[in-house]
Amino acid sequence: MAKQEDQFKKVLSHAKEYGYVFQSSEIYDGLSAVYDYAQNGVELKKNIRDYWWKAMVQMHENIVGIDAAILMHPTTWKASGHVDAFNDPLIDNKDSKKRYRADVLIEDYCLKIEGKINKEVTKAAKRFGDAFNKEEFLATNGRVVGYQDKIKTILARMGKSLENEDLADVKLLIEELEIADPLTGSKNWTEVKQFNLMFGTKIGASADNSTQVYLRPETAQGIFVNFLNVQKTGRMKIPFGIAQTGKAFRNEIVARQFIFRMREFEQMEMQYFVKPGTQKLWYDQWKETRLKWHLSLGMGAENYRFHDHAKLAHYADAAADIEFNFPFGFKELEGIHSRTDFDLKAHEEHSGKKLQYFDHEENKSYTPYVVETSIGLDRMFLAVFSNSLVEEALENGTTRTVLKLPSVLAPFKAAVLPLVKKDGLPEVARKIMEDLKWDFNVFYDEKDAVGKRYRRQDAAGTPFCITVDHDTLTDNSVTIRHRDTMEQKRVAIASLKDIIKAEVAVKTWLQKMEA
Ligand SMILES: Nc1ncnc2c1ncn2[C@@H]1O[C@H](COP(=O)(O)OP(=O)(O)OP(=O)(O)O)[C@@H](O)[C@H]1O
Numbered sequence: 001m002a003k004q005e006d007q008f009k010k011v012l013s014h015a016k017e018y019g020y021v022f023q024s025s026e027i028y029d030g031l032s033a034v035y036d037y038a039q040n041g042v043e044l045k046k047n048i049r050d051y052w053w054k055a056m057v058q059m060h061e062n063i064v065g066i067d068a069a070i071l072m073h074p075t076t077w078k079a080s081g082h083v084d085a086f087n088d089p090l091i092d093n094k095d096s097k098k099r100y101r102a103d104v105l106i107e108d109y110c111l112k113i114e115g116k117i118n119k120e121v122t123k124a125a126k127r128f129g130d131a132f133n134k135e136e137f138l139a140t141n142g143r144v145v146g147y148q149d150k151i152k153t154i155l156a157r158m159g160k161s162l163e164n165e166d167l168a169d170v171k172l173l174i175e176e177l178e179i180a181d182p183l184t185g186s187k188n189w190t191e192v193k194q195f196n197l198m199f200g201t202k203i204g205a206s207a208d209n210s211t212q213v214y215l216r217p218e219t220a221q222g223i224f225v226n227f228l229n230v231q232k233t234g235r236m237k238i239p240f241g242i243a244q245t246g247k248a249f250r251n252e253i254v255a256r257q258f259i260f261r262m263r264e265f266e267q268m269e270m271q272y273f274v275k276p277g278t279q280k281l282w283y284d285q286w287k288e289t290r291l292k293w294h295l296s297l298g299m300g301a302e303n304y305r306f307h308d309h310a311k312l313a314h315y316a317d318a319a320a321d322i323e324f325n326f327p328f329g330f331k332e333l334e335g336i337h338s339r340t341d342f343d344l345k346a347h348e349e350h351s352g353k354k355l356q357y358f359d360h361e362e363n364k365s366y367t368p369y370v371v372e373t374s375i376g377l378d379r380m381f382l383a384v385f386s387n388s389l390v391e392e393a394l395e396n397g398t399t400r401t402v403l404k405l406p407s408v409l410a411p412f413k414a415a416v417l418p419l420v421k422k423d424g425l426p427e428v429a430r431k432i433m434e435d436l437k438w439d440f441n442v443f444y445d446e447k448d449a450v451g452k453r454y455r456r457q458d459a460a461g462t463p464f465c466i467t468v469d470h471d472t473l474t475d476n477s478v479t480i481r482h483r484d485t486m487e488q489k490r491v492a493i494a495s496l497k498d499i500i501k502a503e504v505a506v507k508t509w510l511q512k513m514e515a
Pocket residue numbers: 218250252259260261262263265266267332333334335374375376377378379
């Protein structure tokens with residue numbers, strides 16, 4: 001755990017030091033759970049968005065994109081259920097005046113019990129050595145089984161109380177477990193109440209209630225309300241998809257873990273409209289396709305797992321998360337949801353407009369079912385960034401910090417470095433830059449010794465360094481150094497474009513999905 005926390009701290013400071021993520025309005029001490037993407041961060045974020053867009057839209061003839069507005073007619077959110085049910089249970093500590101999510105306090109309590117189980121496992125593994133069988137130990141050791149049962153009972157009771165809106169029982173559970181404010185140890189709690197996560201605002205100059213609007217808490221509804229417009233104007237035939245990337249806003253009660261849980265964030269969503277009865281097939285297929293997309297980035301299959309939901313949202317008949325191994329453990333990165341015809345039907349009902357599809361093959365109209373894939377761009381950014389940041393021991397006893405970003409996502413694909421700032425080398429380096437920048441984002445650096453410049457580019461995540469030296473003036477060749485292997489090769493200037501392209505092109509990476 002300490003190691004994981006250490007890694008997370010490194011991620012935070014590296015993100016700032018190398019111009020990836022800044023706290024929003026930092027000069028005013030920041031705004032909680034709101035972040036700005038800096039000069040390198042904006043490029044990485046754009047490249048992740050493009051990589052998703054290409055895989056989802058460009059590679060599928062039957063998926064098209066839209067860009068709906070953040071502000072929507074307020075009835076949208078009545079129909080979708082967000083006005084009535086997009087709530088989290090909130091509890092305040094009367095002494096510290098700190099605010100918490102009641103369910104998270106209880107889950108954190110269970111995590112502590114899980115910590116005890118892990119300790120027992122480590123102890124037994126040491127004691128029994130090779131003869132240790134973890135599954136058997138978990139199933140038979142009395143103390144461990146007791147811990148597991150306790151977690152199950154607590155979570156089952158919490159789940160039931162939340163479902164039945166029995167918030168008094170959630171409070172009682174917190175009291176019975178003697179859960180204290182993690183910051184102060186106080187057990188002086190208020191009642192638990194529901195808190196709606198939508199940010200509301202008013203449209204126009206009037207303060208009258210009819211002008212109440214919301215900042216969208218998800219991008220999906222912009223797709224549902226445009227379903228028929230897109231289907232008709234694009235002459236789309238079922239099954240087909242509509243994709244969208246854009247900002248979403250949630251007034252999260254507890255915002256923590258950096259850009260993992262933000263109040264303003266970006267989603268990349270795709271709604272796939274299918275014939276009723278075929279949703280299970282498409283749901284399974286999209287689960288597989290989306291996992292392949294993640295794996296194509298080469299961040300280690302062991303770092304992903306599915307979590308199939310036992311308890312389903314009111315609109316879903318199946319749901320799973322793709323979880324990623326973040327520096328603080330496995331957590332949701334993407335959701336795949338079979339949303340039935342809930343949303344389209346709800347919008348039909350609230351708008352009084354038909355949102356049906358006429359199936360020419362079957363010669364009848366029906367409301368399509370929807371399978372959705374929904375991933376947070378910022379969470380994906382954190383997954384990529386934290387997975388890529390490594391400290392590497394070198395043969396000479398020193399270490400180097402490398403940001404081994406998948407090169408297709410790296411902000412800059414190459415840095416051009418004249419060995420010295422004289423003898424005409426900068427001019428040649430500039431010429432190489434001028435030529436490469438039509439195809440790639442290229443960085444120019446002539447300050448400090450070349451070794452130091454290599455380290456800077458390693459830490460910033462640039463896959464290639466191109467060094468111009470005195471020989472370049474006569475042989476038209478340069479040294480190209482690879483970030484990950486540190487291997488250096490002498491190559492002709494004329495071949496640079498092809499060498500870089502072969503490694504960083506979207507095609508090189510996305511084709512791995514087919515393997
Ligand atoms: N507050 C947030 N900050 C950053 N990304 C978010 C946030 N809330 C959701 N996301 C991203 O949007 C995706 C789809 O949203 P969805 O509504 O399914 O999330 P969720 O199940 O509410 O997430 P969580 O359980 O973590 O709150 C999530 O998988 C996640 O990547």
